[in-house]
Amino acid sequence: MRQRIAEFIRVWHTNVELSRLHPRVNVELAASVPAWSLKVAVGVVAFGCILLSLPGSLLWLIGGILVALIVLSRWAAAPAILIVVTGFSVIEREPFEAPVFGLILGLHLVSVLVGIAGDLPLSGRVERSLLFEALPRFLGIQVVVQSLALGGRLAVDREVSVEWLALAAGLALAATAWVGAVAIARHTTRLR
Amino acid sequence: MADRTRGGWLVTTVAAFAAVAGMVLAVLGLLIGRPDLVVVGAPLILSMVWGIAIPPRAMPGVSLGIPRPVVEYSEVEAPLSIDPAEGVPATRIRVSAESHRSVEALVDTREPRKLRVSLVTVRTGRRKMFRIDFVGISSNTVFRSEPQTVGPVSIILLPQAVGLREVPIPFQSHGLTGAHGSRRSGEGGDLRDVAVFAPGDRLRRIDWKTTARRQVAGAHPELYVRRNFATADAHVMLVVDPRDNVGPKVNSWNTGEISPLDATALDIARRAAATLARHYLQQGDRVGLVDMTRGGRTLLPASGRRHHHRLVHHLAIAESDGESRRYIRAPQIPSGAMVVVFSTFLDDIYAEMARMWRHEGHRVVAIDVLPTLNVEGLSPHAGIALRMLWMERTDRLADLIASGVEVVRWVGDTAHGDPVGVLTALSRSQRRRR
Numbered sequence: 001m002r003q004r005i006a007e008f009i010r011v012w013h014t015n016v017e018l019s020r021l022h023p024r025v026n027v028e029l030a031a032s033v034p035a036w037s038l039k040v041a042v043g044v045v046a047f048g049c050i051l052l053s054l055p056g057s058l059l060w061l062i063g064g065i066l067v068a069l070i071v072l073s074r075w076a077a078a079p080a081i082l083i084v085v086t087g088f089s090v091i092e093r094e095p096f097e098a099p100v101f102g103l104i105l106g107l108h109l110v111s112v113l114v115g116i117a118g119d120l121p122l123s124g125r126v127e128r129s130l131l132f133e134a135l136p137r138f139l140g141i142q143v144v145v146q147s148l149a150l151g152g153r154l155a156v157d158r159e160v161s162v163e164w165l166a167l168a169a170g171l172a173l174a175a176t177a178w179v180g181a182v183a184i185a186r187h188t189t190r191l192r
Numbered sequence: 193m194a195d196r197t198r199g200g201w202l203v204t205t206v207a208a209f210a211a212v213a214g215m216v217l218a219v220l221g222l223l224i225g226r227p228d229l230v231v232v233g234a235p236l237i238l239s240m241v242w243g244i245a246i247p248p249r250a251m252p253g254v255s256l257g258i259p260r261p262v263v264e265y266s267e268v269e270a271p272l273s274i275d276p277a278e279g280v281p282a283t284r285i286r287v288s289a290e291s292h293r294s295v296e297a298l299v300d301t302r303e304p305r306k307l308r309v310s311l312v313t314v315r316t317g318r319r320k321m322f323r324i325d326f327v328g329i330s331s332n333t334v335f336r337s338e339p340q341t342v343g344p345v346s347i348i349l350l351p352q353a354v355g356l357r358e359v360p361i362p363f364q365s366h367g368l369t370g371a372h373g374s375r376r377s378g379e380g381g382d383l384r385d386v387a388v389f390a391p392g393d394r395l396r397r398i399d400w401k402t403t404a405r406r407q408v409a410g411a412h413p414e415l416y417v418r419r420n421f422a423t424a425d426a427h428v429m430l431v432v433d434p435r436d437n438v439g440p441k442v443n444s445w446n447t448g449e450i451s452p453l454d455a456t457a458l459d460i461a462r463r464a465a466a467t468l469a470r471h472y473l474q475q476g477d478r479v480g481l482v483d484m485t486r487g488g489r490t491l492l493p494a495s496g497r498r499h500h501h502r503l504v505h506h507l508a509i510a511e512s513d514g515e516s517r518r519y520i521r522a523p524q525i526p527s528g529a530m531v532v533v534f535s536t537f538l539d540d541i542y543a544e545m546a547r548m549w550r551h552e553g554h555r556v557v558a559i560d561v562l563p564t565l566n567v568e569g570l571s572p573h574a575g576i577a578l579r580m581l582w583m584e585r586t587d588r589l590a591d592l593i594a595s596g597v598e599v600v601r602w603v604g605d606t607a608h609g610d611p612v613g614v615l616t617a618l619s620r621s622q623r624r625r626r
Contacts, residue, residue, distance in 0.1 A: 083233075096231075100232065116298065133281055145231060173234060174218075
């Protein structure tokens with residue numbers, strides 16, 4: 001059709017090339033990685049977490065949808081739902097089985113990577129130094145939590161009641177959350 | 193969950209959801225007596241608490257420098273500085289510009305940063321560029337600042353001249369000095385004639401050989417002098433039509449969405465006018481400009497480098513004032529000046545003025561600056577409309593040629609394109625008078 005119109009019009013020089021996309025603004029960053037690669041990494045880790053959580057067909061379906069949402073959209077609830085769904089699946093196993101250690105690592109990694117790249121579009125970029133900046137905190141938390149899990153495993157092996165362990169862990173986390181909430185309130189007041 | 197606003201900083205939804213997920217797992221583990229469930233949720237809660245422990249203390253300072261054109265690459269660049277703020281290791285920036293796709297990035301701002309933002313454009317004139325939206329991000333992405341904006345910054349992109357070999361000159365020249373030959377006698381280089389010495393002739397012009405040859409015995413001796421042609425300069429008036437700022441995509445003529453990689457008719461007109469102005473001024477001629485958009489304001493013909501800068505600046509800021517009024521009275525052109533009209537000739541206004549100036553005896557060159565058309569995506573009805581427009585334009589240009597106006601099509605921006613050859617041919621063509 002375009003050719004026909006071009007011939008019809010018989011202009012001096014009629015150009016019927018396909019229109020080009022508008023060019024992109026350029027920002028010269030330090031060494032960086034594309035946001036899509038981080039999102040794909042989140043997807044891969046999330047799939048690993050689903051694999052560790054004894055998936056049935058329903059979990060695969062829900063997990064697949066959530067992973068697609070995490071990678072392709074900026075819906076912040078998707079990773080949280082994935083964490084709850086896959087995390088809750090540990091009740092299918094014996095307490096502190098080996099895959100639980102993997103889930104602790106994987107779900108935390110999903111949370112960290114979504115925090116870094118979740119709000120960026122697929123075409124966005126993240127400076128590599130920011131990934132290294134987050135690494136010490138990630139490793140620090142993992143050392144603490146994996147040690148706790150290992151302790152739990154040892155306690156289970158020595159047949160300590162898991163209910164008491166759960167109660168102790170729950171109280172510790174409740175105290176941590178309370179401290180965190182108070183800190184948020186103080187902090188935001190100071191910034192007002 | 194909606195972001196919670198507190199004094200310019202918000203708890204990010206990602207961190208809030210992650211903490212809630214961690215708490216849900218912990219509470220469920222507590223309720224059903226599964227400590228491993230509590231431990232699975234623990235990193236998320238600890239991550240939130242750690243982030244809260246290193247709170248943001250201030251906003252990062254973002255400032256944008258003055259944009260600068262990089263002519264060789266058709267680029268415009270500007271420096272972007274980000275000053276660090278305590279507790280804000282990262283800043284998310286979005287750089288956008290008119291007719292460009294924006295770019296988003298997460299930048300490490302623990303140290304002061306100097307970034308270079310740039311874009312490619314072939315457009316000229318007054319442009320607004322580089323709007324920077326930014327958000328400070330605290331440790332572990334727990335807090336983010338409210339979005340802030342810097343820019344956009346206004347810049348005038350001057351048209352760049354290309355090289356020309358020769359250009360047409362007016363039928364009439366002015367003055368007694370300049371780069372062009374004149375019909376009057378004066379101090380030029382070419383021999384005009386040999387005449388009897390008269391008061392006012394310089395002694396060094398006496399041609400002694402002719403004087404000796406023409407002596408008649410017994411007669412009163414007469415001296416003969418060699419007279420040369422004078423030189424003169426040319427007066428050129430540039431008339432730019434800024435109304436039809438159309439791009440090559442016919443489909444965009446309605447919407448005005450033009451790619452920054454496509455020069456519009458006005459961009460081509462500015463570049464062509466700047467090219468001709470530079471060439472004439474380098475020859476020592478006098479060039480003026482008629483800007484029809486601001487009540488017909490005129491830059492009178494003058495010469496020199498400063499006048500060249502003034503002309504190019506005027507060309508860059510010449511743009512449509514949004515009114516398609518019909519000019520009843522064409523501006524006065526100095527006597528004997530050549531008129532160069534830059535227009536798309538999509539309507540009659542500038543064609544009529546060109547014809548009128550030609551009838552007054554001026555040499556008129558019409559530069560057709562309509563870009564090479566791209567009819568992609570044109571509906572059949574629009575195609576028919578374009579065809580009718582095109583036929584009218586073709587007739588208009590034919591009428592111009594018939595009335596003695598010389599028409600040149602300015603294709604693209606290259607110095608080796610068609611206009612160079614056509615202008616050279618015009619400069620060598622015989623001078624015609626009506």
